[in-house]
Amino acid sequence: MKLHTTLIVSLTSLCVLNACAARQQPEAETQAVKIRFNAAVNGAPFVCGKTYPGVGAKASTLTPRDFRFYVSHVSLIDTQGHKVPVRLNQETPWQHQNVALLDFENGSAGCEGNLETNDVVTGTVPAGQYKGLRFELGVPFELNHQDVNRASSPLNLTSLFWIWRVGYKFARLDFASSGQPQGYTVHLGSTGCGESAMMHGGGDSIARKAPISCSEPNRPDVFLKDFDPNTHHVTADLGVLLAESDIDLNQPETPAGCMSTLDDSDCVGIFKQLGLPFGKAPVGPQRFFRQDL
Amino acid sequence: MNVYFSKSLVLLMSSLTSLVALLACQAGEAPAQSTPLPSAQTSAQATAQAEAYIWKMPEGFPKPKIPADNPMTIAKVDLGRHLFYDKRLSLDQSQSCASCHLQSKAFSDGLRVPTGVTGVAHPRNSMALFNLAYNPTLTWNNHQLTQLETQMLLPLFGETPPEMAMTGLENELFKRLREQPLYQQKFKAAFPQDQDPFTLLRLTQALASFERSMISANSAYDRYVYAEDDSAISLSAKRGEALFFSETTECFHCHGGFNFTDSSSHTGNAFTERPFHNTGLYNLGGTGAYPADNTGLYELTHLPEDMGRFRAPSLRNIELTAPYMHDGSIATLEDVIEHYAAGGRTIRSGPYAGVGSTNPYKSGFVKGFKLTEQEKADLIAFLKSLTDHSFIQDPALSDPFAQSLK
Numbered sequence: 001m002k003l004h005t006t007l008i009v010s011l012t013s014l015c016v017l018n019a020c021a022a023r024q025q026p027e028a029e030t031q032a033v034k035i036r037f038n039a040a041v042n043g044a045p046f047v048c049g050k051t052y053p054g055v056g057a058k059a060s061t062l063t064p065r066d067f068r069f070y071v072s073h074v075s076l077i078d079t080q081g082h083k084v085p086v087r088l089n090q091e092t093p094w095q096h097q098n099v100a101l102l103d104f105e106n107g108s109a110g111c112e113g114n115l116e117t118n119d120v121v122t123g124t125v126p127a128g129q130y131k132g133l134r135f136e137l138g139v140p141f142e143l144n145h146q147d148v149n150r151a152s153s154p155l156n157l158t159s160l161f162w163i164w165r166v167g168y169k170f171a172r173l174d175f176a177s178s179g180q181p182q183g184y185t186v187h188l189g190s191t192g193c194g195e196s197a198m199m200h201g202g203g204d205s206i207a208r209k210a211p212i213s214c215s216e217p218n219r220p221d222v223f224l225k226d227f228d229p230n231t232h233h234v235t236a237d238l239g240v241l242l243a244e245s246d247i248d249l250n251q252p253e254t255p256a257g258c259m260s261t262l263d264d265s266d267c268v269g270i271f272k273q274l275g276l277p278f279g280k281a282p283v284g285p286q287r288f289f290r291q292d293l
Numbered sequence: 294m295n296v297y298f299s300k301s302l303v304l305l306m307s308s309l310t311s312l313v314a315l316l317a318c319q320a321g322e323a324p325a326q327s328t329p330l331p332s333a334q335t336s337a338q339a340t341a342q343a344e345a346y347i348w349k350m351p352e353g354f355p356k357p358k359i360p361a362d363n364p365m366t367i368a369k370v371d372l373g374r375h376l377f378y379d380k381r382l383s384l385d386q387s388q389s390c391a392s393c394h395l396q397s398k399a400f401s402d403g404l405r406v407p408t409g410v411t412g413v414a415h416p417r418n419s420m421a422l423f424n425l426a427y428n429p430t431l432t433w434n435n436h437q438l439t440q441l442e443t444q445m446l447l448p449l450f451g452e453t454p455p456e457m458a459m460t461g462l463e464n465e466l467f468k469r470l471r472e473q474p475l476y477q478q479k480f481k482a483a484f485p486q487d488q489d490p491f492t493l494l495r496l497t498q499a500l501a502s503f504e505r506s507m508i509s510a511n512s513a514y515d516r517y518v519y520a521e522d523d524s525a526i527s528l529s530a531k532r533g534e535a536l537f538f539s540e541t542t543e544c545f546h547c548h549g550g551f552n553f554t555d556s557s558s559h560t561g562n563a564f565t566e567r568p569f570h571n572t573g574l575y576n577l578g579g580t581g582a583y584p585a586d587n588t589g590l591y592e593l594t595h596l597p598e599d600m601g602r603f604r605a606p607s608l609r610n611i612e613l614t615a616p617y618m619h620d621g622s623i624a625t626l627e628d629v630i631e632h633y634a635a636g637g638r639t640i641r642s643g644p645y646a647g648v649g650s651t652n653p654y655k656s657g658f659v660k661g662f663k664l665t666e667q668e669k670a671d672l673i674a675f676l677k678s679l680t681d682h683s684f685i686q687d688p689a690l691s692d693p694f695a696q697s698l699k
Contacts, residue, residue, distance in 0.1 A: 149493050149497050
């Protein structure tokens, strides 16, 4: 009888081990995905220190300063057309929860920022066949109004804080142009955020409230229908973004460029290319991102 | 039989356990995506044990609300005071917070609008700093900035406009501070529980603690009210007080309460109001518009009725903080009274021409009034009784670097 008990115990523990191993082996059920991004100016690779002629409605010359943006809610589309969320790797400083930072400036040759760059989003999806990509440009609402003094990477970069708007700059696309040598900035972020405030880790209850909602969330929804992560990459093209804007001019009494303000006519063309509503302008498809081989 | 029985028992047991194991594993596997807490290590308890801070204010003056995660300590206030006066906090090390916030002017700067280290002018007037812990919102027109810990990120790292212009240079900033033995000692003293206290969280907590220590509650009027010293203010000021709190001028509606602003919160009130008002300073082209770079609360909410609405500042120390209004566009207290007496300002020519008194978004309390010259002088005498001379001379708020040179 004693022998039997031992047998039972050892057999059961074996089963336990087996069962768990089977359930926890991610390779068996999930596959790694790597979504590669490129930054470009009218098709030419974005490089700090280069100048790009023929940009915008008035064919201005552009010199880069910054090219960073957050993406979130990244999903692949399966063969049935279902959206399947990519679970982002959490071990990298470029990703936190469901948001990732893409960074194409290297802090040199006229670019602001820092040396480190990042051109991929990495994660896992259930094993299977996929044929499309969908994501949002921006920091999700749940993270956008957090207490930045307690935020973790990549949401702890002061150049991407947007304190006045109590959130983050979803995109920081800065450059100088022939007509605006001091700089032309394109900062995308949520505006018109209602009564109440930025969240604070341990503040009193009043200060803890996040905005109920923002009248202009400004998170472009990007859908690349035939995207295959194995063969395609996503191109973010500054030239296309600015195609309808005169980047040599700035509306007086507004910051140079477009800071997502509804009263700033410099935003009209940019929002159009992002597929975002702007005042009463009709909304079309976003064009800033495309898929390339 | 015995063996057979045992075998089946083993099988039964094993299938049962694997079932349990499976369930257990599934439970363990269930979305490990539970929101991780912010990485920063807080230890409010540990900090609270540090030397307690004693408020300097008269009996009866309300106590401010302090964030639970940043209790006041002497060591934090001391560190914050050094940071406030330290030019290392700006890009080219040419400006500190105190460059735009001078103690002699109740921590305002006497300029219409200030210029940051990159030479760009701010659209708004540098605010006086005192009794900050009572302000439910910060800055002239932002309704969402409620914490000093976050507001200061604007002058430090903001870009529109750049002020201290450290945008993206947080690592450089901490490198500068770390190199100073003074800060090695003071950061450790303020945050003894931290492995590495040179973080944004700790820097902002220390600065905010110093800011909260800037209490101004010792004006002649405070001595009149709280110490019941009837001789503390002049007869003229007493007549001015009556006018200030009258339905004639309506001043008290927006500048009432212990801090002379309707925008205040303290431990005694559960609900905080965040009022913003249009006082008819502008009316561009008769549309109600304010200049494009200073549209007030409207800039943030896009609601038409918020055009030109700004926070009513405290009128304590108002004698010291000229020029006045969000854009420093009124030079003297006499002119401020004229603005209110006219029920709004009229600008006859130029890009800002317009009749402010007919601004459609103007508050109903700015309706205009007629005062004699004596009454105007009385009102101003009252406003001047709100000056706290001990505040602007308080050594605890003064430049610690200037002192160490002596």
